[in-house]
Amino acid sequence: MAEEHSGTTNLHNYRVARGERVRRAFAALSKRCPGCSSLIPYEKRRYDHCSQSCATTAYQRSNPQPTKRSACGFCGEPCSRPGNIYCSTRCTGLASAAKTSKTLETAMATTGVLVGSVNVVKRFLLKQRGHSCSICGLSRWNFMGNDVLIPLVLDHENGNSDDWRVKNLRLVCGICDMLLPTYKGKNRGHGRFSRRQRYTDGKSH
Numbered sequence: 176m177a178e179e180h181s182g183t184t185n186l187h188n189y190r191v192a193r194g195e196r197v198r199r200a201f202a203a204l205s206k207r208c209p210g211c212s213s214l215i216p217y218e219k220r221r222y223d224h225c226s227q228s229c230a231t232t233a234y235q236r237s238n239p240q241p242t243k244r245s246a247c248g249f250c251g252e253p254c255s256r257p258g259n260i261y262c263s264t265r266c267t268g269l270a271s272a273a274k275t276s277k278t279l280e281t282a283m284a285t286t287g288v289l290v291g292s293v294n295v296v297k298r299f300l301l302k303q304r305g306h307s308c309s310i311c312g313l314s315r316w317n318f319m320g321n322d323v324l325i326p327l328v329l330d331h332e333n334g335n336s337d338d339w340r341v342k343n344l345r346l347v348c349g350i351c352d353m354l355l356p357t358y359k360g361k362n363r364g365h366g367r368f369s370r371r372q373r374y375t376d377g378k379s380h
């Protein structure tokens with residue numbers, strides 16, 4: 176029993192001595208805060224700065240916030256806040272659309288396949304070819320006494336909706352679309368993959 180007690184005391188003494196050594200070694204370093212040059216206490220020996228506020232000041236100094244308002248990356252007007260790239264959400268959108276359009280232009284000139292969502296590709300083709308039906312040529316329509324732009328749909332000429340080659344794509348008006356041999360049910364077996372799969376499985380819709 177006595178031996179065990181003395182063993183515990185020895186271990187305790189050893190730990191205290193080791194703690195003292197580490198403390199003395201740290202004190203010998205006289206580690207100072209680069210912000211306010213005060214000595215860093217032993218408890219904060221793992222930190223570079225004496226306090227959160229000194230650390231924050233140092234961080235802000237090395238990562239300065241932009242102070243100048245730059246010109247909008249799209250329209251060139253000055254941005255409302257420093258650090259902004261575009262002056263408005265409108266310009267952000269237009270810049271993104273311009274980038275998409277550039278990508279599609281490149282695709283058209285190289286692979287000839289337009290990759291993108293239906294709306295994006297449709298908008299691109301409208302810009303390229305103008306707003307008119309590529310079959311009947313109509314661009315406007317009298318709707319209930321109003322002269323309106325004729326609604327156009329994106330049509331895959333060969334009926335294969337997975338075929339996005341630019342020469343297979345056209346914009347057609349609703350009437351022409353309905354008269355096409357590839358319209359809805361008439362396109363049986365050539366439409367979307369999921370639909371083709373359903374027909375193969377013997378379903379009628």
Ligand SMILES: [Zn+2]
Pocket residue numbers: 208209210211212213224225226229
């Ligand atoms: Zn400090």
Ligand SMILES: [Zn+2]
Pocket residue numbers: 247248249250251252261262263266
């Ligand atoms: Zn702008």
Ligand SMILES: [Zn+2]
Pocket residue numbers: 308309310311312313347348349350351352
């Ligand atoms: Zn038409």
